[in-house]
Amino acid sequence: MGYDNYSTNGSTTESGLTDSSTGTTENPLYECLLAEYLMQFFPRFMLGYSVLIILALGFVVRRKNLCLNCCWGRPGAVQAIDFIDEIGRRWAYGACFVIVTFDVANLFNGDPFWNITIPGDAAWKRKFAWVKVFTKLLDALSICLLYYPLLACIDHRRSIPANILGFTKVVPWIIFYCIYFEACHMSDTVDSGLYLFIYRIPIFVSFLVVGFSYVLDFGINVHRWRQQRGAKVSENATNAVSTENRRYKIKHHFEYGDNVLRRKPTKDVEEGSAVKVKLKQIAKKVEYEKIMGFRYSTRLICCFTICTTVLVWFVVDMIDEIDDLLGQCSEGCESLRSIFSDFEFIGLVCEGLLVVKIIAHFSSAFSALLVFIMLFNTLITYKRRWHQLLRGDHSWNKLGDTIASPTNTLLNGLKYAGFQVAFVIWGWLVLAVFLFVVLMFVSFAFIIPLRDNVRNWLIQKLIDLWPTLVLGIIIIPLVQRLICRFVFLQDKGAVLAVTNRRIYNAASYYFLVLNIIVGLFSCLKRILIPLILGIAFLSRLDQPLIMSGFESKDPGYVAFVSMLLVDLYHNHPLVKAFVELLHQVRSRQALTEQLNGAESVELREKRLRSKRIRNRWLKTITLVNNPSLVLKALEQRLRDERNQLAKEIPQAADSVEEGSNGETESLKKENMEFESMQIARAETKTNGQSELSPHEDFRSPVNGQDKEFRAYL
Numbered sequence: 001m002g003y004d005n006y007s008t009n010g011s012t013t014e015s016g017l018t019d020s021s022t023g024t025t026e027n028p029l030y031e032c033l034l035a036e037y038l039m040q041f042f043p044r045f046m047l048g049y050s051v052l053i054i055l056a057l058g059f060v061v062r063r064k065n066l067c068l069n070c071c072w073g074r075p076g077a078v079q080a081i082d083f084i085d086e087i088g089r090r091w092a093y094g095a096c097f098v099i100v101t102f103d104v105a106n107l108f109n110g111d112p113f114w115n116i117t118i119p120g121d122a123a124w125k126r127k128f129a130w131v132k133v134f135t136k137l138l139d140a141l142s143i144c145l146l147y148y149p150l151l152a153c154i155d156h157r158r159s160i161p162a163n164i165l166g167f168t169k170v171v172p173w174i175i176f177y178c179i180y181f182e183a184c185h186m187s188d189t190v191d192s193g194l195y196l197f198i199y200r201i202p203i204f205v206s207f208l209v210v211g212f213s214y215v216l217d218f219g220i221n222v223h224r225w226r227q228q229r230g231a232k233v234s235e236n237a238t239n240a241v242s243t244e245n246r247r248y249k250i251k252h253h254f255e256y257g258d259n260v261l262r263r264k265p266t267k268d269v270e271e272g273s274a275v276k277v278k279l280k281q282i283a284k285k286v287e288y289e290k291i292m293g294f295r296y297s298t299r300l301i302c303c304f305t306i307c308t309t310v311l312v313w314f315v316v317d318m319i320d321e322i323d324d325l326l327g328q329c330s331e332g333c334e335s336l337r338s339i340f341s342d343f344e345f346i347g348l349v350c351e352g353l354l355v356v357k358i359i360a361h362f363s364s365a366f367s368a369l370l371v372f373i374m375l376f377n378t379l380i381t382y383k384r385r386w387h388q389l390l391r392g393d394h395s396w397n398k399l400g401d402t403i404a405s406p407t408n409t410l411l412n413g414l415k416y417a418g419f420q421v422a423f424v425i426w427g428w429l430v431l432a433v434f435l436f437v438v439l440m441f442v443s444f445a446f447i448i449p450l451r452d453n454v455r456n457w458l459i460q461k462l463i464d465l466w467p468t469l470v471l472g473i474i475i476i477p478l479v480q481r482l483i484c485r486f487v488f489l490q491d492k493g494a495v496l497a498v499t500n501r502r503i504y505n506a507a508s509y510y511f512l513v514l515n516i517i518v519g520l521f522s523c524l525k526r527i528l529i530p531l532i533l534g535i536a537f538l539s540r541l542d543q544p545l546i547m548s549g550f551e552s553k554d555p556g557y558v559a560f561v562s563m564l565l566v567d568l569y570h571n572h573p574l575v576k577a578f579v580e581l582l583h584q585v586r587s588r589q590a591l592t593e594q595l596n597g598a599e600s601v602e603l604r605e606k607r608l609r610s611k612r613i614r615n616r617w618l619k620t621i622t623l624v625n626n627p628s629l630v631l632k633a634l635e636q637r638l639r640d641e642r643n644q645l646a647k648e649i650p651q652a653a654d655s656v657e658e659g660s661n662g663e664t665e666s667l668k669k670e671n672m673e674f675e676s677m678q679i680a681r682a683e684t685k686t687n688g689q690s691e692l693s694p695h696e697d698f699r700s701p702v703n704g705q706d707k708e709f710r711a712y713l
Contacts, residue, residue, distance in 0.1 A: 035180045057149070102313075103146075112136075311428060326353055398551045431535055
């Protein structure tokens with residue numbers, strides 16, 4: 001992704017270094033290379049300014065826990081982006097990550113941020129080659145620090161100083177890029193135009209987008225400040241405004257949660273022919289579920305932006321490298337053909353290079369298209385799984401309780417964004433190589449020989465073995481299917497009930513040998529299909545690539561599920577609405593206490609008593625509407641009583657021996673009373689009288705449950 005290609009195609013002999021009429025030096029290529037050279041040093045100069053902006057933002061943010069009385073709670077910790085709760089200005093965050101991605105991608109392309117020189121001694125390089133790892137790590141941390149203020153100023157966009165600092169950070173970059181474009185637009189090389197269009201122009205547009213977000217937030221903050229100043233808003237009015245904002249959030253969260261929970265479940269069984277049902281099932285998998293109020297998280301939007309940017313840049317860079325390499329090989333081959341025109345082999349090599357170039361271009365572009373489709377399907381799957389989690393449906397989660405630990409869940413969720421970008425790069429590369437190998441094999445083994453009417457060894461073997469292939473792949477499986485449906489099953493295969501069992505047992509004996517031939521081809525199918533699907537779905541983390549029962553060994557799938565669980569615990573709409581309600585009640589109570597002053601003791605006790613009665617009534621209604629909660633509460637109460645008894649038994653062991661005589665006498669009396677009651681029941685039964693009703697019997701289990709339920713309420 002560097003600018004080194006200018007030296008290959010851009011020749012300075014035709015343009016000339018000096019104008020004969022004016023005597024001045026006019027070389028657009030030289031000016032462009034100079035601007036590119038200065039572009040490499042400009043980020044290092046801006047690194048110090050980034051540190052100053054971070055320190056200044058620290059005095060804008062207040063601390064929350066540590067030494068709040070020291071320096072009015074300032075400076076505080078400055079965060080760059082909120083991946084959990086924040087869903088505003090996602091387009092600005094995406095533009096920032098496009099800028100960061102360019103410099104990080106240059107590290108992989110061999111363009112370091114710090115040009116740390118290593119001695120030229122070969123022995124020293126061999127012994128201390130591991131130092132490069134730390135230099136790359138230092139480069140990555142420097143790039144993150146360089147663009148940290150861009151993200152931090154967006155995160156603190158409700159502060160006017162943050163808007164001003166962010167704008168002063170973006171303006172130098174925009175001015176320098178304008179100078180760079182002015183110097184490089186005169187270059188007439190093909191590489192310069194491609195480089196500007198693919199790399200530099202998207203970065204420049206991203207800086208413009210980020211600058212526009214700062215200007216927009218600055219205008220909003222100034223307008224809000226002028227309204228408050230003009231109306232002389234009091235503290236009570238400010239609290240009323242915050243309460244109104246909370247009411248809007250509560251309404252939004254409740255409406256979104258209601259839309260999710262009240263959505264009608266889709267029908268699993270469709271009516272119609274088998275082909276129509278299959279097409280509907282495929283369409284349902286890729287259907288974009290529309291629910292009002294849903295918004296993708298900032299983490300997912302930024303991750304999708306990085307993946308798309310990296311994918312485009314890597315594909316363009318790969319195609320450019322292939323053109324350079326194969327172009328040089330083609331030039332050498334043509335020169336050899338002009339010298340040795342009698343050798344037919346050289347002509348075949350030149351034709352083969354052209355085929356290789358076409359296949360390489362197609363493999364790179366088509367694999368990138370497939371990976372992009374996989375990314376889009378990941379977004380669809382994320383939305384579907386998120387709504388299933390909101391409805392309490394965890395049936396899709398194949399991990400179960402393997403990541404139940406909060407530490408493991410948060411750790412794996414933290415890895416998702418980086419894993420997704422890395423898996424996209426590897427998925428595109430592996431898929432491109434696989435397509436290239438397959439297409440090369442098909443082209444040189446079948447297409448080119450058939451075009452030239454040449455029958456090679458592989459084609460001859462296929463011609464000799466085609467009856468076996470047709471018999472094992474098509475005829476035998478088709479015959480078995482027809483016999484099973486129309487001969488061995490009742491109602492033409494509608495019911496799994498075997499009929500004609502003698503014929504079935506005889507056919508099982510004969511098909512045993514034939515299925516060995518079918519099994520040879522089925523074994524290849526079992527190997528090839530998982531291989532192809534594994535390569536195609538390598539970039540998708542929402543689908544496990546490992547067999548059932550071993551999904552926890554797939555780090556990508558574990559990261560995706562963990563990320564969803566972290567978002568569920570922090571972004572559930574009903575939970576957020578409940579929290580906003582608590583904040584609203586708390587602020588209302590604080591405002592009431594402030595307005596009314598100190599209450600009398602009797603009034604406070606009366607208010608608490610009425611609140612206690614209201615809470616008990618609400619609790620009773622909840623338990624009546626949800627009987628399962630009653631059972632769970634009773635089970636928990638019995639469990640607590642057992643634990644309490646287990647703790648009291650060792651303490652009462654010493655007193656058992658002292659009062660054993662008195663307890664044995666009391667037990668004897670109770671047993672005698674119980675025996676006399678049983679004798680009285682038997683006598684009344686023999687005399688034709690009815691037994692005691694369950695309501696009169698104090699040992700009735702119904703009465704016991706009623707007492708237990710009333711005690712719980």
